[in-house]
Amino acid sequence: MLLYLSKKLAGAFGVLLVLSALIFFAGRGLVPGNPAAVIAGPKASPETIAAIAHDLGLDKPIYQQYLDWLTAAFRGDLGTSPISSQANTDVIAQQAPISLELSLMGLLIAVVIGIPIGVMAATRAGSGTDWGIRVPLLIVFAFPGFVSGSAALYLATQYLTNLYSASYIPFSDDAMANLQTMLLPALAVGIPTAPLVTQMTRSSMIEVLSQPFIATARTNGIAEWRITYVYALRAALPPVLTLIGFIFGMLVGGLFIVEEIFSLPGLGRGVLSSISSRDFSQVTAQALVLAGAFILGNLLVDLAVPFVDRRILRK
Amino acid sequence: MSTIAERRPPSRGARLIRRWPVRGIVANIALSLILLYVVLAALGPYITPFAPNQVGAGPNLSPPSSEHWFGTDALGRDQLSRVITAARPALLSAVYAVGVALVVGTVIGIVAGFFGGLWDSGLSRFVDLLFAIPEYLLAILVIAVMGSGLVNASLAIGIVCIPRFARIARGSTLSIMERSFVDAARLCGRGRVWIMRRHILPNIASPLVIMTAINLSTAEAAYAALSFLGFGIRPPEADYGSMISSSQQYLLTDPWVVAFPAIAFVVLVLAFNLIGDVMRDQLDPRSRTSAGA
Amino acid sequence: MTDDRARVTTPAEEPGVVLDVRDAVRHYALRRRSLREPRRSVHAVDGVSIQLRSGRTLGIVGESGCGKSTLGRLITGLETPTTGSVKVGADGTPAAVASGSGTVQAVFQDPASALDPRMRVRESIGEALGRVGKDERERRVGEALAAVGLTSEFGSRYPHELSGGQQQRVCIARAIVDEPDLILLDEAVSSLDASLQAQILDLLERLQRETGTAYVFISHDLRAVRQVSHSVAVMYLGQVVEQAPAEAFDRGLLHPYAVALRSTEPQILDDEADPIERIVLRGEPPSAVNPPAGCRFAPRCPIVDDHCRRIAPDLVEAASDHLVRCHKPGELSLSGVARTGAGMPAEA
Numbered sequence: 001m002l003l004y005l006s007k008k009l010a011g012a013f014g015v016l017l018v019l020s021a022l023i024f025f026a027g028r029g030l031v032p033g034n035p036a037a038v039i040a041g042p043k044a045s046p047e048t049i050a051a052i053a054h055d056l057g058l059d060k061p062i063y064q065q066y067l068d069w070l071t072a073a074f075r076g077d078l079g080t081s082p083i084s085s086q087a088n089t090d091v092i093a094q095q096a097p098i099s100l101e102l103s104l105m106g107l108l109i110a111v112v113i114g115i116p117i118g119v120m121a122a123t124r125a126g127s128g129t130d131w132g133i134r135v136p137l138l139i140v141f142a143f144p145g146f147v148s149g150s151a152a153l154y155l156a157t158q159y160l161t162n163l164y165s166a167s168y169i170p171f172s173d174d175a176m177a178n179l180q181t182m183l184l185p186a187l188a189v190g191i192p193t194a195p196l197v198t199q200m201t202r203s204s205m206i207e208v209l210s211q212p213f214i215a216t217a218r219t220n221g222i223a224e225w226r227i228t229y230v231y232a233l234r235a236a237l238p239p240v241l242t243l244i245g246f247i248f249g250m251l252v253g254g255l256f257i258v259e260e261i262f263s264l265p266g267l268g269r270g271v272l273s274s275i276s277s278r279d280f281s282q283v284t285a286q287a288l289v290l291a292g293a294f295i296l297g298n299l300l301v302d303l304a305v306p307f308v309d310r311r312i313l314r315k
Numbered sequence: 316m317s318t319i320a321e322r323r324p325p326s327r328g329a330r331l332i333r334r335w336p337v338r339g340i341v342a343n344i345a346l347s348l349i350l351l352y353v354v355l356a357a358l359g360p361y362i363t364p365f366a367p368n369q370v371g372a373g374p375n376l377s378p379p380s381s382e383h384w385f386g387t388d389a390l391g392r393d394q395l396s397r398v399i400t401a402a403r404p405a406l407l408s409a410v411y412a413v414g415v416a417l418v419v420g421t422v423i424g425i426v427a428g429f430f431g432g433l434w435d436s437g438l439s440r441f442v443d444l445l446f447a448i449p450e451y452l453l454a455i456l457v458i459a460v461m462g463s464g465l466v467n468a469s470l471a472i473g474i475v476c477i478p479r480f481a482r483i484a485r486g487s488t489l490s491i492m493e494r495s496f497v498d499a500a501r502l503c504g505r506g507r508v509w510i511m512r513r514h515i516l517p518n519i520a521s522p523l524v525i526m527t528a529i530n531l532s533t534a535e536a537a538y539a540a541l542s543f544l545g546f547g548i549r550p551p552e553a554d555y556g557s558m559i560s561s562s563q564q565y566l567l568t569d570p571w572v573v574a575f576p577a578i579a580f581v582v583l584v585l586a587f588n589l590i591g592d593v594m595r596d597q598l599d600p601r602s603r604t605s606a607g608a
Numbered sequence: 609m610t611d612d613r614a615r616v617t618t619p620a621e622e623p624g625v626v627l628d629v630r631d632a633v634r635h636y637a638l639r640r641r642s643l644r645e646p647r648r649s650v651h652a653v654d655g656v657s658i659q660l661r662s663g664r665t666l667g668i669v670g671e672s673g674c675g676k677s678t679l680g681r682l683i684t685g686l687e688t689p690t691t692g693s694v695k696v697g698a699d700g701t702p703a704a705v706a707s708g709s710g711t712v713q714a715v716f717q718d719p720a721s722a723l724d725p726r727m728r729v730r731e732s733i734g735e736a737l738g739r740v741g742k743d744e745r746e747r748r749v750g751e752a753l754a755a756v757g758l759t760s761e762f763g764s765r766y767p768h769e770l771s772g773g774q775q776q777r778v779c780i781a782r783a784i785v786d787e788p789d790l791i792l793l794d795e796a797v798s799s800l801d802a803s804l805q806a807q808i809l810d811l812l813e814r815l816q817r818e819t820g821t822a823y824v825f826i827s828h829d830l831r832a833v834r835q836v837s838h839s840v841a842v843m844y845l846g847q848v849v850e851q852a853p854a855e856a857f858d859r860g861l862l863h864p865y866a867v868a869l870r871s872t873e874p875q876i877l878d879d880e881a882d883p884i885e886r887i888v889l890r891g892e893p894p895s896a897v898n899p900p901a902g903c904r905f906a907p908r909c910p911i912v913d914d915h916c917r918r919i920a921p922d923l924v925e926a927a928s929d930h931l932v933r934c935h936k937p938g939e940l941s942l943s944g945v946a947r948t949g950a951g952m953p954a955e956a
Contacts, residue, residue, distance in 0.1 A: 013448045022448075022456070029460030041606075137343070138588050146543045146559065147577045154566045154573075189410055245446075250450035261563070271452070272544060275459050283459070289454060294449045494731075495716035496724045498686055499782065503736040504708035517726040 005303065012299040019291050020073070024066050027284035034058070039082045039247055056082055069284075078285035088285035089272065094288060098266035101178075102185055102258065103251040109190025110169060110247065111199050112232060115233075115240075117194070117304065118201025122236075123210060123228055134202075137195040145257040149188035151262060156184050168264055185262045188256040200243050204236040211235075242305055245298045252294055345589035354584055363396035368551045371380045372396075376569045385575040388562055398579045405555055405583060406549050408469040408538035415473030416480050416534075420554065423477070424484020425511055425519070428492065436584055439485070444509035446478040454541060463546040465554075476530050483526050487519035525594040532587030534588045539580055555580035579605040626789040626822045627683060627702060630813065631692035636680050650896050652678040654846035655692070657923075660787060662698075663816065667837030667854075669830055669869065671893060675846040676826045682793045683824055684712050697789050710736070714781035717795035719775035723767040729753075729778050730763035733922060736786045738947040752780075752785035755818075756811060773804040777811070784815060793825045797832055809836055819847040830873045839929065842866040845896055845904045851931040856879075862926055863939035865889075865905045871942055887940070903935065911939050 030294045031038050036053035057068060060132075072079065104112040113145055121133045140148075171178040208214065209232050217227045255268030263269075274283035351413035355362075363374040371391040379386045385394035427438040445453070491497065491514070500510050541547055542556025543604075550557060555576045564570035634653040644843040648692040653675045660666045668676045682694050685707025694703040697711040706712060713736065716722040723732050733749045740748070750760045756777040767775055776796070783791050793812070797805040813836060816823060825834050833840055834857055842863065850863035861867045869886040889908045894900055900907055902917040909916065916935050923933040 014446055018444055019448060026456040026460050103437055108512065134592070138592060139585055143581055146540055146556070147581060150559065150566060150573060150577070157567060194369070249450050253451035253537075255385060255546060256451050256455070260544060270457065275455065276545075287456060290452055291448060293453075298447070318787065341706050491811075493721075495718065495722040498684075499707060499714065499716065499722055499779075500685060500735055502684055503782070503786075504710060504738060505735060513727075514724050518724070 008302045010296050025279040030280045067218050079281050081279050083279040087179045088282050092289050095267045095270045099255050105186035106189030110193035114194040114197025114273040115201050118198040121202045122205030144159045145254045149258050149261040152188050188258045193250045200240045204239045208232045208236040244301050248297045335352045342593045345586040355399050356406050359400045363399050365396045365397040367400040367553045375424035386571045401553040401555050404465050408461045409471035409535040412472035412534035413530050416476035420477045420480025421484045423481040423514045425488050428485040428488025437605040442478045442481045458546045461569050465548040468541045468546050472534050473568050483522050489520050491515050491518045531592035532584050532591050537586050626662045628695040629658045632656045632689040635689045635690045638884045651846050660822050662822045663820040665836050667833035668826045668839040670843035671831050674843040676843050680792050680826050683954040684714050684792050710786040713788040714792040715779045715783050715796040718799050719779050722779050729765050733782045736782050752781040756781045790822045849933045852918045853929050862932040864909050864940040865933045867940050
């Protein structure tokens, strides 16, 4: 058990370390040539550019810059953007909670919709009902976030004017108003993700339902709904849980799109605007936080799985 | 034995029909739709009623009419012509992206599975690492470095999809390696390249083909999303994602500007999805149903 | 580790020897399950020495996990021994070097797994032929097919179009087509039903008479081994515990494990003179990770004593061509425990 936990922790840390390098160099790749020249503007003299480069440590060798940035990041300092002159951590502190709330709500929606439908499809596998469930889901799946999001936005502004308010209100200020703003974007994140949950639940359930202990339960006269939703579902969930990493991936993808559509000032939209303003320092910090959160989420799932399914440890 | 000796191998045509990848009505409709898009992509420039980028082909934001079946956009460009033209980047992006992922992922997977040891742990680490990055973040980072555009965005999506192919290729290779015909080929003095090419590749082809079908829809959707975010083909070229994003502000007043490219795009992704789903059932016998669709 | 070198009399240079295994040891390192666990290894093959001349068949029997399949992989050169040597061919090339040169071929247990489902029979057999012209390839593949009793039109079939027996014939054709010195038959008939087994064994015997190829016949099936082998080696936990001429296998076995194994197949005997008492061994074979300190068979041996538990016996020549690794050879015989004193076979 301890070995399993430490292995997973070390693995996640290693991945984060390599990712930090990837993100750092990708951020630098955003500004071709000398970043100092970009900051100084087109009309700056070479002396000004050199001075700016020196101030920002950009005249050091690139690996040295990376190590400096990494050690600072360990201390919780993600640098200050030379373009917006804001501390990156401050910017992220404003953006991250929005993205976090959006993805958690989206996850909740995906699970609440996806699992019961998956169970239903599994109990009627191969029947018309099964296809009746799967085909509409495939259609939903084919509507990526940006299409369904746009459609939702259209419908809401048209017909549900009091459900949706366009400006973001922090949860701490007014919880109801916040939920009102976030519900629609969360649906736009969650609904396209739900078919994935359904698919995983369905195939896992089909396997469990064919196992002997289900037949035994049936011969013992246990009610069918109890067999399906208590016995079988409990056995079917661990594999679904292990695949939740995919869902995190989709959620993060959804953030970029949905935040853009609904004009939510979250991390996904922040990354995009940093890229368009060529703010390499800020995008590096944002991407690191985003990737870190993703890895942390997957790590938590990995650590939770053994508690649900003890067989993992014996492998 | 004589009855067996008399059994002729099936004719080429019969085998082709048996190998036809999909069966059922739904899958055939999907396949026909994809073929339609392929035709549109190929013939695009010759069949569009207007030049797709021609500004002022009609009045701005005119609703669908007999002259402009799909209406016109904010610059008066003919939407039907743009929707037809956009089939090409949509298909090309999917093919480029999946092509990159298929080739690179298969090579990585076979080499890792075949050589094992350090090769396997090294390549598997690399694949796990790619997998550990949120897909869109990775794609956007790749584009941030390489720049936007059809080829670069497709390449970014391809890189994102590599782990899926690498994993399935590695897993299938490992299961083939357990079969004794690999040892037999070694004893026959066949080298590693021969064994990988002649024995392993043909035997892992079917899961890879299915994976390809599944990923075409993912890649196509991802490209449209990137294009929506402004990383796709450069304007003014037509592209479903960018058509939707640039018309989004007219959604409330003139919904058809968004609706037509959105429908065209969704139908294509849905067709890919259906094919992928039917083939996924073939890959994973657990979820196999009555082979209905 | 025992040293058998002193007692092995056949030098590799002697004409006709196509397989010379000396003190072959193969260990597999085990993965540690926790950080505190010491590194351990499985002794799959632990000091085996055998020789085989061309035209002869050596049977190797033992329970699953006794190391016989690993020994087979060493002989084919698909794996290299941790220590010791495995030489094949008339010139005594190390097996790992000779692997793929056509000196050693193999027929595996499951013919369905031994043939690539995507290759036509012709291509599968032709794989064994190196760089030869198209015409010659076709001719030799056709000859090989004929030799195993298949018509040449089988060449264009795929494996799934053949029955199990036909598939195994194709595997044999692939093994013989390049005229190897030695063929490893690893459970080659175990997956076939009884009448097919007999057909294939007859085929193998006929081919050996015609070509003079040596066979190493690995099986857990004593009857099949007894039928085709000139000499039989019994393996237990990675070691040869008894190697005897096939004739001695009927009555003259000396090692209690070999006797017990033999007693499970009484119907091989055609004479009804003595009733055979079936000797049932208790317990499972001990783990090859931690073999017992004394005789490896001691924990299950019906005639064990303290000496056996303390000191591991060596493989000694009890009679001409008859080696045994036991402190009390012959005390257990097929007719039961014979208290006739140590050293001599109960019946000749």
